[in-house]
Amino acid sequence: MIKTIIFDFGDIFINLDKAATPRALQQFGIENLPESIIALNKEYEKGLISSEEFFNSYKTEFSKVEKEAFLQSWNAILVDFPEYRLEFIKKLASEKDYQLILLSNTNEIHIDWVKENVSFFNEFQQCFDAFYLSYEINFRKPDANIYEYVLKQHQLKPNECLFIDDTKENTDAAAALGIHVWNLDPVNEDVVDLFTEKKALFS
Template identity: 40%
Template structure:
């Protein structure tokens, strides 16, 4: 029986344009991203580097990009948080039938943009729906690393066989599958998190 629900954030609750950053940078003349920049991004998502250090390193790898343009391009991924999804998770929390948790791979700049787009009151309302609200840059780890899920279970004394994990990224789903969680690989644009009850037969 599923007792616990672990949600991703981006493209599950808040809409993303995952191609926006590269698209905008290419409009600024960028022809490609050097592979080593991805390790900087992952370190930023794990909170190993500050926002200022991330921007400084980004500008070293992308010398043709100004600081403000880099911030704009980086944050262009963040779109809207539809009200019906906020209503859904709020109702689910009020119902109290499941323990609710969230884990998001994110970073300081993106969360600032999320709060700007949602408004601080709506963001606080969203956070309050969850017993545990984990952001990768705050806890020092990111999906799909197994320690994310191990931390989640140890900290909250939960069982994988009683937990449904909802995420739009296949790599994250596969990691959770190997650890024995029930999973829903949400197909963005074809499915909505509000269809959750179709996936709660575990």
């Protein structure tokens, strides 16, 4: 029986255009990211470096980078948050049938954009019993330690949890720990259809 539902954020609640940031970065002559910058991105997502250090590293690597344009490019991935998904999670929270946890790989620049541009972000956040952002807890998916951290924090049994994420390597990592998963396809599926799509888990 499912007692806890763990949700990703991007392409589950907020719509993303994952190709938009690489496309926008081309204005600075950035076509392919070196391994050092890919590693830096992961460090930033874990909150191991500050936003200023993050930008300065890009500036050092790519001299054409200008701060405001870089921030716009970095945030280009973020599209919109349909309000009907807020209504879905509000209803689920009000029913109190499940413990609700958000577990997202995100960074400070992105979440600052969300707070500024999604008027109901605070209301959304309050729907959850716990709200974990990778840069605040220094772990990121698909590393096993992020799932183990959540399980330990809430004394959860993996087989009583459902984890919903649009990235297969993330759901595969959770499934390896015995957690039920839904690898949601954002093109053809929507989180609001949870109890239709995953009916067998809740019956």
